[in-house]
Amino acid sequence: MKVLKFGGSSVANSENIKKVLSIIEKTSETSKIAVIVSAFGKTTNALIEGANLAAAKNEDYKTVLEKLEAHHFKVISDLIPSENQPEVIEYVKELFNHLETIYEGCFLLQELTPKTLATISSFGELLSSYIIAKAANSNFETGYKDSRELIIASDNYLNASVNFAETNKNIEAFFDGNQKQVTLLPGFVGRTIEGKTTTLGRGGSDYTAAIIAAAVNAEELQIWTDVSGMFTANPSVVKQAFPIPHISYHEAMELSHFGAKVIYPPTIQPVLKKEIPIWIKNTFKPEEEGTLIAQETSNNKPVKGISHIENITLITLEGSGMVGIPGFSKRLFEAISFHNINIILITQASSELSICIGIADEDAQKAKAVIDETFEFEIEKQKVNPVKLEQDLCIIALVGDNMKNHQGLSGQMFSSLGKNNVNIRAIAQGSTEKNISAVINKSDAKKALNTLHEQFFEEKIKQINLFVTGVGNVGERFLAQLDQQKKHLKNNLKLKVRVIGLSNSRKMVFDEKGIDLKNWKELLENGEPTSLEKFFNKTKECNLRNSVFVDNTANQAVSEVYENYLRQSIGVVTCNKIACASLLDNYKTLKEVSRRYNAPFLFETNVGAGLPIIDTLKNLINSGDRVHKIQAVLSGSLNFVFNNFNEKSTFHDVVEQAQKEGYTEPDPKIDLSGVDVARKILILARESGYDLELSDISKNAFLPEESLNTSNNDDFYTSLTKNEAHFQQIFKEANDKNCRLKYVAEFADGKANVGLQHIPSDHPFYNLEGSDNIVLFFTDRYPENPLIIKGAGAGADVTASGIFADIIRTTK
Known part of the structure; x- marks a missing residue:
């Protein structure tokens, strides 16, 4: 004999009940079965709501009762042939009249005792089991038995304890004499020794099924619900959760006690003693295997x-x-x-x-x-x-x-x-x-x-959740690279990188399932108004694991919110140099907060765009080496400008070309004034272990005062045209000495300077082409022949790739 139990969602409406009847009929072809059903979906909640309304002298209880009655009569109309309906309608109407009388008593007395509430709660199962039994009987022979005639329990009416001696005797006697292939019984209900209706606690229909299964030594107990077994975690919270094929009784009890709602915790105890297997199955996907709960399991995974x-x-x-x-x-x-x-x-x-x-x-x-x-x-x-x-x-x-x-x-x-x-x-x-x-x-x-x-549980595929601000040249290239490489990251690095939040200076958009990177522009344009505070608060509210804030801007205000993210254990990856070149105390605070909250703070692209300059320097320092001197060409934009500027071109046109090709900051004066290079050498000095402020760095400016004092790009470019003779003179002086112009950053003996230099033909910087950068590290291990890092040091693509590399580093 098999015992099948169907929960409230399985019998919520006529369509679902048809699926239940199909499962019952198929199972009964090979085995005698007892079927226990819950109340129609959410009926018990409605019954309790009506009782509370009545006791509160609120006549809305009548509306609750009317809706319940209408739903039950609709199921009768849908499932039972018209010639058989009068008998069923008469019985159901009688139950609703009785229920109405009890509600009226609660209304008049303004009282709701546990005993009364138990009686009211029992109507859901008494109604559903009778209606489903009559519907089944229209297709195949089905008997009906009121569980209150079998299960004897205490007068703790809302969570009664079962008298197993009397209950088992009743169940055995009934099924020994029962000839029906299928028997329908209501779950959840029982009676006291005095014959009063009592209940087995919310979820007690599972318990009813287990009690009957144990009493008749059933071949198996099947719990049919709306999910395909017990999952590794709640699938509504953990999207990657999956059904557990096999699980032991004790594991199932632990999980059910700790919130797994698929099975009512006391259910397992009666069948455990007799080692009756329990199947958790899905009414709506009966072909799926589900979960087998048994004494031993074949799955030796330590965590189930x-x-x-x-x-x-x-x-x-x-x-x-x-x-x-x-x-x-x-x-x-x-x-x-x-x-x-x-x-x-x-x-x-x-x-x-x-x-x-x-x-x-x-x-x-x-x-x-x-x-x-x-x-x-x-x-x-x-x-x-x-x-x-x-x-x-x-x-x-x-x-x-x-x-x-x-x-x-x-x-x-x-x-x-x-x-x-x-x-x-x-x-x-x-x-x-x-x-x-x-x-x-x-x-x-x-x-x-x-x-x-x-x-x-997962195949060591780590999910990274990104919150990206800045979608200009660098940001746009970064999103394109991320979209292009997502399969590679998953297959080769076991990383699933999702963009959850996206912002520019006007709008922001969030999607906890991941923003579609093929459609991000339209989504962002239709997003909500943004601010740094709103974006941070929304990121914090998402509260996702492995979160990283990505700053693709050159904005000071954005750099000032890094600490907020780090204190929430949200990593920060940035190409924005302002934070790391800010006051020394702020730089040290960010590093300390990053360590304290175990939140990565990575800024490889602050120096050399995509070149591994900072990472290489960190490895030197961490392995015990000491930096004595650094010489570098650190501005790809300035290198591009001076590699292309000569007597046949104008300084204005070359700078404008550099900006159009993405080699300069949005404000090109930041590059040409030397501020950008000063920030970079400052960052390298600090990462080498030296305490310097930006004001400590000597800057030899080549721009005229007029250009330095402009307040917008239009005025700046006008000043370049006006001072063309000045720039031609600079070029001539270098050319006459057979030298090339390079904007060089130097650090030695604890001091740093930046400025335009004449580079002779035998110097490593002389043949530096295009927008390339070069860095020479002189250390204990490289005292004479420096460690040299050279390559493209500017441009949206290489900067985006550096951001990309830092995001991968956050996972290590």
Whole structure:
């Protein structure tokens, strides 16, 4: 014999019930079956809502009742042949009349006792099981049995305890004499010894099915729901979650107790003793395998699932008067138990200085009052502190029978959470090591679950979530490269990089599923108005793991918000040089905050665009080398300008060409004034371990004062035309000496300078072409022959590729 249970979503409407009937008919072809059904979807909630309205003297309960009645009569009309409907309608009408009478009593008395609420709640299953039994009987022979005639339980009406001795006797006797191939029964309900209706708790229809399965020694118990088994995590929160093919009874119990709603926690206990397998199946995809719950499993993965419980309050009882004094724990737990408050998690330090318990938010104030009253004397004598409440928390749990055989799982769990700025408030782990639980902020639940799922279940494909500001030349090229390389990143580097947020100076757009990079311009244009504060707040609200803020601008205001991101453990990748060339204290603060919050702060493109200059320098320093001197041509734009400027061209035209080809900043004066190069040599000096300010760098300007004092690009270009003779003279002086003009940055003996120099033909800088950069590092290991890095140092494509490389570095 097999026992099948169908949940509320499976019988929510006529179409769904037709699917249920098909499954029942197919299963009954090979086995005698008992079928337990829940109330039609959301009916129990509506029944309780109506009861509360009635007790509150609110006549809206009548509307609730009318809607329920209409829905049930529609199902009868849809599923039962017209000639059989009168009998069913008469019975159902009788039940609704009875229900209406009870509601009227609640309305008049303004009272709703647990006993009355249990009676009202029972109507959902009594109605659905009778209607479905009659609908089934129209297609194949089906019997009906009221579970209240079989299941005897206590008078704790809303969560009754089952009298298994009497219940098993009743079930065995009934099914021994039952000849029907299919028998329909309502779930959730039972009766007391006195014959009063009682219920088995919300989700009790699963329990009903397990009780019957155990009593008849069923071949298997099938729980049919709207998902294809127990998942590795809640699939509505973790999109990568997948069904677990096999799981043990104990693992299933742990997961169900910790929030996995596929199965009601007490369900497993009756069938566990008799080792009856449980199948979790999908009513809407019956061909899918689902999950088998059995004594042993073939899957030896240490972690089987990740679950969580929301709306948790952490209560802490603390005080020096607890240390070494027997009985504190006993008094605490007795007080809590006496007031029917369920403890979900317990943790106590070995010092005995404090005890923490996790309970449901709804019980928090009652628990505080109870504990404060219990320890009133100790609190008054200041031996114990008043109870401390922490709310808006949740519990996350790793579950697996084989976790005890694998070292380092706790370390992996807490390390991965810590890297994503998930603060752990309390930890609990039993000696069996089947469950590792942690209390965290409720707002971090989604990020924590996805982080742990990625750590323990996914094919080591790490998801990176980007929040990008700046979509000009560099930003546009970066997004194009990212779109082009996404398959390569996934297949070869096991990285899934998504752009979640995108902003320019006017608009921003967010999509937690990832912005379509083929359509980003249109999406951004239709986005909402932006500001630096709005973009930051939205990024923080997303609260996604492995988040990185990408700054593709040259904007000072943007550079001033880096610390905000880093303090949220959001990495920062930037080609904007302003932050790293700002005041030394700010530079050091950003580096320190990056370390403290384990948030990468990478700025390779600050010097040399896509060239690995800073990364190479870091490797030298980290390996113990010391930098003594740096000589460099660090401006691709200035190198382009002076490589193309001669007596046959004008300085104005060459600079304009450099800007059009993306070699200069949007304001070309930043490059030509030497400020940009000064920032770059400052950054290299700081990364070498030297404390310098931008004001310490000597700048030998070649631009006339008139050009330096302009306030916009139009005036700047006009000044270049006006001072063409000045630039031609500079070129002539170098040309007469058979030298080339290069804007050189130097650092030596703790001092730095930048300026235009005449470079002779035998110098390494002489043949530097186009927009190339070159850097010479003189160190302990390279004292005479410097370490040289040379290549394209400007341009949107190479800068974008440098940003891209830094994003990949954040994953390491």
